[in-house]
Amino acid sequence: MFRKMRRNKQLMSQEDTIAVMKRCTNGVLACFGDDGYPYAVPLSYVYFNDKIYFHSAKAGHKIDAIFENPKVSFAVIDEDTIVSAEYTTYFRSVIAFGQARMVEGNELKSAFKALVEKYSGDQPEAAKQKEITECTRSYLIAIDVEHITGKEAIEYVRAK
Template structure:
């Protein structure tokens, strides 16, 4: 169902791709937008090993697109070092394909938003976390992406630096 990557030697292992998602702080969610136009939006996220969670407003372009079509892709760029003298960049990125849903159950929504809060504010106290969630709860929309397919890729130059790689 999903295309095989052409440059297989540059394919990241599933473990390395997951590490990219765990390290990243922002990615771009691509949806089927209005009038057949693609809609790509940068977002904060958290990956829990099997699902990716996002948050936003309860109304707008993103939510409308998700309600219309659950299929989406999400991309995170881990590294992009431009090397002008080589006319290239040393990159590492991951693309995830999956299905999105709006989290409606309050207990599920709370667990997901706590994961997001801990990722972006790990030093905050439990009380400060609770206050922030309580303050933003009413207008808060949480979206969950179930991962159907994930690939990571990195520049040949980065692959060569890995022990045991012959690229």
């Protein structure tokens, strides 16, 4: 169903791919937008339990697009170093495909806690718990990952 990477020598291991997803702090969500136009939006996320989680306002283009068609892709760029003498960049990136859905029940608390820990782990425990318990202004969305690949510059592959 999903295409194989054309330059498969640059395919990152699953372990390295997941490490990139865990260390990056933002990515770009791509969905089907209005009138047949793609809609891509940068956002903060957490990779937790093999899923991608992010929060969203309860109204707007992003949430409308997800409710209309839950098939999405999500991309992160971990490295992008310009090497001007070679007319290129040395890069490392990941792309995931999956279905987005609203998170509810027990999953909501644990996933939201993971999101809070990633971005506010240095805050007092009471403040973090209050944020987790009282956040009702937004949705928490999960992407159930169906396919994920990482790719890196051939120079990084050769250096291993």
